[in-house]
Amino acid sequence: MSPKHQDAEEIASVAETVPVLEGSEKNSEISSRQDTVVLEKGSNLMAVLTGAGLERSVAYNAIEALRDVYNPRKLRAGQEFDLVYASETSGDTGDLLDTLRFQPDAETIVSVSRTDDGFSASTDKVELTSAPNVSSGTIDQSLFMAAEKNGMPLSVLMEMIKLYSYDVDFQRDIQPGDSFEVMYDDMKNAKGDLVRHGDIVYASMNVRGKDYRLYSYTDSDGNQDFYNENGESFRRALMRTPINGARLSSGFGMRKHPVLGYSRMHKGVDFAAPTGTPIFAAGNGTVERVGKVGGYGNYIRLRHNSTYETAYGHMSRFAKGIHAGSRVKQGDIIGYVGMTGTATGPHLHFEILKAEHQVNPINVKMPSGRTLTGKELNRFHATSEKLQKQYAQLSIEGAKVASAD
Numbered sequence: 310m311s312p313k314h315q316d317a318e319e320i321a322s323v324a325e326t327v328p329v330l331e332g333s334e335k336n337s338e339i340s341s342r343q344d345t346v347v348l349e350k351g352s353n354l355m356a357v358l359t360g361a362g363l364e365r366s367v368a369y370n371a372i373e374a375l376r377d378v379y380n381p382r383k384l385r386a387g388q389e390f391d392l393v394y395a396s397e398t399s400g401d402t403g404d405l406l407d408t409l410r411f412q413p414d415a416e417t418i419v420s421v422s423r424t425d426d427g428f429s430a431s432t433d434k435v436e437l438t439s440a441p442n443v444s445s446g447t448i449d450q451s452l453f454m455a456a457e458k459n460g461m462p463l464s465v466l467m468e469m470i471k472l473y474s475y476d477v478d479f480q481r482d483i484q485p486g487d488s489f490e491v492m493y494d495d496m497k498n499a500k501g502d503l504v505r506h507g508d509i510v511y512a513s514m515n516v517r518g519k520d521y522r523l524y525s526y527t528d529s530d531g532n533q534d535f536y537n538e539n540g541e542s543f544r545r546a547l548m549r550t551p552i553n554g555a556r557l558s559s560g561f562g563m564r565k566h567p568v569l570g571y572s573r574m575h576k577g578v579d580f581a582a583p584t585g586t587p588i589f590a591a592g593n594g595t596v597e598r599v600g601k602v603g604g605y606g607n608y609i610r611l612r613h614n615s616t617y618e619t620a621y622g623h624m625s626r627f628a629k630g631i632h633a634g635s636r637v638k639q640g641d642i643i644g645y646v647g648m649t650g651t652a653t654g655p656h657l658h659f660e661i662l663k664a665e666h667q668v669n670p671i672n673v674k675m676p677s678g679r680t681l682t683g684k685e686l687n688r689f690h691a692t693s694e695k696l697q698k699q700y701a702q703l704s705i706e707g708a709k710v711a712s713a714d
């Protein structure tokens with residue numbers, strides 16, 4: 310299907326369709342008047358506005374102004390528009406449009422308002438308030454199924470997996486009987502409707518009998534991060550998996566080399582992923598080496614501190630701006646998955662080097678990030694206790710509601 314042409318001239322020539330008018334009882338009294346009109350399937354904004362009684366020139370100017378902040382082509386059938394008319398006019402087709410207002414999504418308000426010389430458009434964010442919500446479950450078959458069964462929103466689950474990926478290998482560590490609990494913010498509008506699920510503020514995972522608790526904490530400088538109960542940052546100095554959505558295809562250790570055919574030590578881990586998948590810097594550091602290196606193909610080595618380095622092989626290409634000496638931050642894209650060098654298929658070969666020797670990224674005890682101390686630690690403990698209490702309270706209330714029906 311070819312895209313609809315909705316240039317202003319063409320809109321003006323579109324056959325007039327009569328839009329549904331809601332609450333448009335004609336008010337002959339001289340007072341400010343408001344209509345709500347709906348965009349019908351197959352119609353367009355010009356037809357909606359003229360159908361509501363606006364003169365073509367007025368509708369045209371309002372739509373032209375709208376284009377500054379919103380592309381009218383993105384409007385969908387069912388979209389409602391509020392039309393506010395100036396108070397000094399009576400309710401006939403000569404109505405003077407004062408404001409056209411609509412909400413293209415739950416968090417945005419678009420307004421087109423009359424000015425001295427036409428119209429001007431602006432966007433505003435809908436004001437949202439947060440209300441904490443909780444979810445918990447025990448893993449039976451998989452984390453996904455447990456989350457679904459317990460009504461945990463997918464976005465919250467994904468955030469939890471991301472937060473825990475520094476410490477928990479979700480493919481290998483999780484097993485039946487493991488459990489989780491999480492508290493997150495539900496973002497609501499003025500009517501109290503849920504607009505979206507917000508950030509996790511507290512989570513706990515019990516994996517193979519070990520508790521991993523984390524608390525969102527904003528320090529006195531305003532930096533938010535997640536910490537365990539001892540005030541140690543959950544973020545590690547290095548990521549174990551510097552790629553998203555990849556499958557561990559070959560572990561660290563002795564193996565029969567898939568290309569060379571004989572057994573030898575595999576000094577890294579392989580993550581199978583399609584060519585072009587972004588590869589992240591596993592930690593903050595400096596690019597030590599970038600270029601072609603034998604069987605590694607396109608290769609990058611990063612130095613993170615005096616002890617740790619990471620290396621990445623078989624890349625299809627390097628990210629822009631990556632050259633020896635450049636600084637990178639954890640999570641920055643440094644290159645893309647490929648199969649350069651000795652490789653049978655596209656994958657990332659990833660190494661962690663400790664004192665210049667490759668170590669198993671799965672087992673290496675990751676150097677931790679920041680640890681809170683002194684006043685900051687005291688402040689953190691007050692926050693974490695509050696979150697813990699709040700979680701307990703909400704889960705009791707939730708249990709009462711659940712057992713009430």
Ligand SMILES: [Zn+2]
Binds near residue numbers: 579
């Ligand atoms: Zn490898």
